[in-house]
Amino acid sequence: MRRLALVFGLLAALVLPAGAGASQLIARDAKDVTLRVNARGQALVGYHAKGKRWTVLAWGAINARHPAPGQPQVAFRVDYSGGWATYRRTLARGFRNACRPYTGPTLAWFVTGCTMPDGSHWALQAWQRGLPNLGLDPWKPLQGSVELRLSHWTGELPKLEIWTNWAYSKRFDHLFGRITYLGQPVYGFLASSKGVPGDAFGRNVYVDTFNSAYGPGWKRENSFLSHRGTGAFCYGLYPHDPYPGYPAVGRRPPGKGERYRATVVGPGVVPDVSWEGAPAAYDEALDRQLLDTQRAVYGPDTRCKPL
Structure with missing residues (x-):
């Protein structure tokens, strides 16, 4: 009986509610990814990782709640045993996929997706969220991993304006x-x-810079919080000293690049969104116009000053 109780305890541990509401992290460095969703709104995500094939069951969430202190955010329940911990049987065999080809909006970092008969969308995105800042190469195992993230939503995507x-x-x-x-x-x-x-x-905003003093290609410049109450943020590409815990590499140069991009993990179980753009040569008239834009964006937020 003690052995039986231990087995059931281990199985129950495989069923996980989300710790933080977001497009939900399902796996790292996943290959050969598949997505199926049945008529009950249960998703089966298949992939290869760590030398084996995984089948993960996720269900019970759609869209997101607006910020509310003390309230939970929307989150999937996830069964990494493919249904065994939940139903005492795996669901992969005989699983009836009710999800049709994806017809939703274009997504950054898109891997695969589908659209249900009720019009809701499911999607998997994969990107390197944990890269170190200031253009440094990863020196810890998880820093360079590619996160596979699941979302389920209806209606509009989050809006990232930069x-x-x-x-x-x-x-x-x-x-x-x-x-x-x-x-x-x-x-x-x-x-x-x-x-x-x-x-x-x-939410953090993850900013990358392209062909900068850090080297060719895309490098992580920095990541920072959107501000409480406004969702606003501001960031200057200045020289930086390495952060505590970083390798001793000396003062880092300005990360000025040919292009910039930013990615934000979606609220609740809404997809992650991204922006990309190029800096312009200084223009006095445009600079004055952008001062007015900053004032409108920041509103009552005093943590950013119009520059």
């Missing part, structure tokens, strides 16, 4: 913007001193 202008005698590129969902700002209520969200509502 503008580029100039800062400090116009020598440095500057990014500012906001993240909203259905017209409401996306932000959290708690965060660590290092800018790590402390609740299921908080």
